[in-house]
Amino acid sequence: MSNTTTTTNTPARSWTGRGLARERWHGYLFLAPTLLFLAAVIVLPLFHAFWTSFQRIRGLNSTFIGFANYVRVLEDEAFWHSLRVSLAFVSVSVVAHVLLGLLLALALNKITFARTALRVLFLTPWMVAAAVGATIWLWLLEPQFGVLNYILLSVGIISAPVAWLGTPGTAFAAVTTVEIWRGVPFIMLLTLAGLQTIPAEQYEAAEIDGATSWQKFRHITLPNLKYLLVVASTLDIINVVRHYDIIGIMTGGGPAGATEVLPALLYNTAFRANRFGEAAAIGVLLLSMVLIFAAMYLRITRVGQEDDRR
Amino acid sequence: MSRNALLAAVAVIALAGPAAAQNRVTIQWQTPNLTEAQYEPIWKQTIAEFEAANPDVKVEPILVARRDHWTKFVASAQARQAPCIVAVDLTTAAAEGYLRPMDDLWAKEPASFRDAWAPEMLSAAKWEGKLYGLPNWGGTYAEVYNRELVEKAGLDPKNPPKTWDEYLRWSKALTGPDRWATSILGGKTDTTTRVLLTWIWGNGGEAFNADMTEATFAKNPKSLEAIKFYLGLFTKEGVASPAPTTTNYLEQTVLFAQGKIATMRNAYWSIAKVIGDNPAIEGKMFVAPMPSNIPNAPTLASVSAHSISQSCRYPEQAWRFIKFDMDKKWAIERAVKANWMPLRRDLVNEPELKADPMLAEFVRIGANARSYPLPHPAWADIAVNDIVDAVQKALLEPARTDEIFRDLDARVTRKLRQ
Numbered sequence: 001m002s003n004t005t006t007t008t009n010t011p012a013r014s015w016t017g018r019g020l021a022r023e024r025w026h027g028y029l030f031l032a033p034t035l036l037f038l039a040a041v042i043v044l045p046l047f048h049a050f051w052t053s054f055q056r057i058r059g060l061n062s063t064f065i066g067f068a069n070y071v072r073v074l075e076d077e078a079f080w081h082s083l084r085v086s087l088a089f090v091s092v093s094v095v096a097h098v099l100l101g102l103l104l105a106l107a108l109n110k111i112t113f114a115r116t117a118l119r120v121l122f123l124t125p126w127m128v129a130a131a132v133g134a135t136i137w138l139w140l141l142e143p144q145f146g147v148l149n150y151i152l153l154s155v156g157i158i159s160a161p162v163a164w165l166g167t168p169g170t171a172f173a174a175v176t177t178v179e180i181w182r183g184v185p186f187i188m189l190l191t192l193a194g195l196q197t198i199p200a201e202q203y204e205a206a207e208i209d210g211a212t213s214w215q216k217f218r219h220i221t222l223p224n225l226k227y228l229l230v231v232a233s234t235l236d237i238i239n240v241v242r243h244y245d246i247i248g249i250m251t252g253g254g255p256a257g258a259t260e261v262l263p264a265l266l267y268n269t270a271f272r273a274n275r276f277g278e279a280a281a282i283g284v285l286l287l288s289m290v291l292i293f294a295a296m297y298l299r300i301t302r303v304g305q306e307d308d309r310r
Numbered sequence: 311m312s313r314n315a316l317l318a319a320v321a322v323i324a325l326a327g328p329a330a331a332q333n334r335v336t337i338q339w340q341t342p343n344l345t346e347a348q349y350e351p352i353w354k355q356t357i358a359e360f361e362a363a364n365p366d367v368k369v370e371p372i373l374v375a376r377r378d379h380w381t382k383f384v385a386s387a388q389a390r391q392a393p394c395i396v397a398v399d400l401t402t403a404a405a406e407g408y409l410r411p412m413d414d415l416w417a418k419e420p421a422s423f424r425d426a427w428a429p430e431m432l433s434a435a436k437w438e439g440k441l442y443g444l445p446n447w448g449g450t451y452a453e454v455y456n457r458e459l460v461e462k463a464g465l466d467p468k469n470p471p472k473t474w475d476e477y478l479r480w481s482k483a484l485t486g487p488d489r490w491a492t493s494i495l496g497g498k499t500d501t502t503t504r505v506l507l508t509w510i511w512g513n514g515g516e517a518f519n520a521d522m523t524e525a526t527f528a529k530n531p532k533s534l535e536a537i538k539f540y541l542g543l544f545t546k547e548g549v550a551s552p553a554p555t556t557t558n559y560l561e562q563t564v565l566f567a568q569g570k571i572a573t574m575r576n577a578y579w580s581i582a583k584v585i586g587d588n589p590a591i592e593g594k595m596f597v598a599p600m601p602s603n604i605p606n607a608p609t610l611a612s613v614s615a616h617s618i619s620q621s622c623r624y625p626e627q628a629w630r631f632i633k634f635d636m637d638k639k640w641a642i643e644r645a646v647k648a649n650w651m652p653l654r655r656d657l658v659n660e661p662e663l664k665a666d667p668m669l670a671e672f673v674r675i676g677a678n679a680r681s682y683p684l685p686h687p688a689w690a691d692i693a694v695n696d697i698v699d700a701v702q703k704a705l706l707e708p709a710r711t712d713e714i715f716r717d718l719d720a721r722v723t724r725k726l727r728q
Contacts, residue, residue, distance in 0.1 A: 059387075059405070059406025059407035060407040060408070143553040143556075144552075144565060160552070161553075165553070165555075165556045166553035168706065251556075253498075254498050254555060254699075255702045255705075255706065256702040272691060274691060
């Protein structure tokens with residue numbers, strides 16, 4: 001009713017009308033501070049990174065060299081090694097995030113005792129700053145004085161201190177474990193929210209039909225969560241592929257490059273090797289990878305929205 | 311005093327105060343050592359006394375962890391906002407254009423001040439003939455022993471090992487359950503490189519040719535032999551503490567302070583760090599020249615210099631602070647309390663310095679030392695990335711040591727010639 005009244009009081013005008021054209025500019029004016037801010041903190045640095053990737057930087061002097069940095073990066077085995085490490089790191093982390101996040105969410109959705117306290121407890125790793133969490137783990141895993149070795153030695157699981165961050169296999173496992181520890185709560189939170197939107201009637205009907213727990217999970221829970229899990233996984237990939245903090249603090253990419261994911265290679269190239277042009281080229285290549293996943297995310301969400309409308 | 315006179319005085323003070331504050335300039339000071347506990351009281355006192363004597367200058371210390379020191383400096387230098395006074399890898403920073411030549415400021419000083427630095431010491435702070443820093447403190451590397459552990463192993467502290475054979479014999483005697491003779495440094499800092507160089511030089515080897523255009527870690531048989539012996543203390547002999555690929559200065563000194571290792575190759579400043587970690591160890595250490603396979607083997611002397619950044623807007627005030635910080639008083643304070651060896655040659659006979667037998671021994675050992683970092687613009691990259699990566703790989707795959715260091719030679723030689 002109120003819409004009708006408004007239409008009656010305000011004569012319909014096209015967007016080409018002078019009044020509305022002015023209103024449209026008012027809209028842009030209101031948006032201007034935000035757009036300027038975003039341009040300053042995102043667009044300009046992005047262009048600067050692109051520009052830097054075409055330069056040979058020597059301290060405060062730079063020379064335009066076209067695509068030479070890209071050629072050098074792509075010819076360097078270190079880049080391909082880092083790409084392989086990144087792919088392994090992201091794959092293991094994301095799969096574990098989703099599986100453990102789903103399991104925890106299912107458990108928390110069932111539990112009625114101390115539900116809020118448990119949710120807060122499981123969220124703690126995600127709430128702690130990554131740098132702080134990584135530093136805590138660094139000391140827990142310390143070979144001589146670390147708590148983990150102390151416990152394992154005490155119960156006789158190991159006979160000598162293990163250098164968790166000192167060999168390629170254990171170092172990769174350690175940083176991936178910490179990444180999993182930190183990333184599971186995010187997926188758990190999303191999945192828990194998704195679980196609570198599944199209509200209880202579907203489970204009730206399945207129970208009447210005599211469905212087992214597994215059948216209910218397979219035919220009700222999973223189909224209802226499918227869209228959410230795909231979106232969460234894609235977001236998680238975008239998130240994990242950019243991560244540097246945990247690896248930067250715990251191993252710096254070592255030992256012998258075993259944990260040197262692309263962001264670590266970027267950092268080491270820029271700040272240890274002082275080759276900013278090459279580092280910017282690595283950054284642009286990394287951004288391209290992230291953009292592919294971002295495009296996937298946008299496509300998935302658009303399809304999801306269209307499904308909802310139907 | 312009449313009421314008008316009182317009001318006038320208050321007005322003058324009120325106006326003069328802000329005016330003086332407006333004329334006061336702030337200069338920033340960043341060195342990797344400002345965060346070290348043993349140095350903190352000294353630098354705080356230095357700043358307080360400097361500001362009292364120079365009311366027009368405020369010194370703002372930039373506290374940054376050692377591992378982030380270079381990153382922060384480079385980021386701020388790229389933004390043309392670097393702290394005025396810095397202590398960084400001088401050759402690399404000068405070649406990158408991050409530092410301001412100091413020759414004009416140096417030339418204005420009287421001969422009495424300039425004579426305090428030996429020409430060879432100043433040459434360590436030069437790049438392409440220009441002075442980019444004033445050497446402030448240094449550290450000569452030597453072998454530090456835990457006297458109690460040495461005696462407990464039935465060894466004689468008065469006769470420390472002079473050769474590698476003797477060192478290995480000692481190492482085996484000093485190794486026991488949950489205790490090792492020493493630590494191999496293989497963590498991702500340039501301390502790994504420093505210690506490796508001392509072993510190479512101690513065997514008569516060279517890591518580079520004379521004009522630093524070629525790396526010879528594998529090419530020089532003496533160098534490769536030294537590398538294998540040193541890393542073999544862990545991989546072959548089992549006399550070094552576990553996890554060498556993650557062991558840096560910090561871990562090494564903690565292990566020594568806790569009595570987990572009996573000897574460490576380190577500079578004088580490690581003594582203060584170890585005592586800070588475990589006060590009970592004070593007076594239970596002794597220092598000796600590094601065992602070597604050649605007579606009169608040189609050790610490594612790390613030189614830290616104060617430089618002025620290219621983006622410093624107040625070089626005259628920065629120079630004033632540098633001179634103040636170079637004063638005898640602070641050099642002695644740093645030597646006695648923080649264990650940093652002074653580099654002014656006119657301090658050699660200072661009674662406070664001569665009274666410390668351990669410092670005297672470090673000074674004696676340092677009489678035959680090569681200065682560090684090595685003079686090449688790519689040095690920071692080579693020292694922290696290439697050499698450390700090779701050491702880590704060789705520790706993980708000892709059978710491939712020859713191949714790993716041949717690859718290192720090729721990689722580093724390319725960088726040296728770029």
